[in-house]
Amino acid sequence: MLTPEQEWTLVACGMIAHADDMLEFGEWDQILRLIDTNVDDEQMQPWLDMLGDRPTLERRFAELEPPLPHFAEELLEQAWRMALADGSGSEVEAAVHDRIAEKIGVSPDQAQSWRDRWTAEAATRAELVVGFAAALANLDGRMDSAEAAQFDSLLERMPVSVSRRVELSMLLYSPPKLEALGGRLVGLERDAREAVLYEVAPLVQASERGDREREVFFELAELAAVSPERARELLAQL
CATH class of the missing domain: 1.10.3680.10 (TerB-like)
Structure with missing residues (x-):
């Protein structure tokens, strides 16, 4: 059973990976690494299916309760690493990142400041x-x-x-x-x-x-x- 933080990490990273409607090699590689780190063998296939399907991810994102505030920065950093997995973070990925930030109570300005730091x-x-x-x-x-x-x-x-x-x-x-x-x-x-x-x-x-x-x-x-x-x-x- 995943913790709320683990589920949030997988969903947020999956949404970033799908942001530009195309999963790049680096992004899928990062998803597989996240699954291997967080998911037990018996749960692996359902999560692979979910992370490969954008509408399913969006529905799960809408259902999730915000995580505890202390986890917000770590979550957003993990998600932005996904954006950088194919070489650079795009405007579309930044917009999805802002959506995630807004849901967990982080302002767009703060999210942008963190993205700048993490990119550097x-x-x-x-x-x-x-x-x-x-x-x-x-x-x-x-x-x-x-x-x-x-x-x-x-x-x-x-x-x-x-x-x-x-x-x-x-x-x-x-x-x-x-x-x-x-x-x-x-x-x-x-x-x-x-x-x-x-x-x-x-x-x-x-x-x-x-x-x-x-x-x-x-x-x-x-x-x-x-x-x-x-x-x-x-x-x-x-």
């Missing part, structure tokens, strides 16, 4: 993700075509400007040092640290050899205070 934080986190991805792709001294493809796919959905995305693409050929990246990883909040690991995990799986990449991935997980069990789950979800 996501861009900072994205640069770290891309740095790790570039370093992992080059870890063994050679780059597989699958690794390059995963890097390009990841970069495409990072919430940064087009011009910055072009600049970051060059990291694949001149990757940063893992030690410096690890220091920046430690400075993030726990959820953000795990999110970084989740994003770079496909690069680990894409390597044709992968032993050294896995070793480094688990070292990063330890730095991020993510358990070995959870790190294995992140790799297994791919």
Whole structure:
């Protein structure tokens, strides 16, 4: 049985994902991650069905009682992360986000202020993700075509400007040092640290050899205070 907070999170994120009438890969990937985190196996299919159907989500949204006030900011942040999952938050997604905010007692001005902050934080986190991805792709001294493809796919959905995305693409050929990246990883909040690991995990799986990449991935997980069990789950979800 889901808590009210878990149900609100799933419904709000689902509404954002459907805001522009098209579920992007990054958005659906994020939905699957939310379901895996919050929903028991026996409840999974009903939630998959609901989250794939916008009218059903809208009906459930109308039925939900507002959550406790202390949960409002966390809920809206989770929902805005969904908007950023495909690379940027659109005006349509912001409008849906405002609808959610209004229902839970948050003013449009406050919601906009939070969105601005979360978007900036996501861009900072994205640069770290891309740095790790570039370093992992080059870890063994050679780059597989699958690794390059995963890097390009990841970069495409990072919430940064087009011009910055072009600049970051060059990291694949001149990757940063893992030690410096690890220091920046430690400075993030726990959820953000795990999110970084989740994003770079496909690069680990894409390597044709992968032993050294896995070793480094688990070292990063330890730095991020993510358990070995959870790190294995992140790799297994791919």
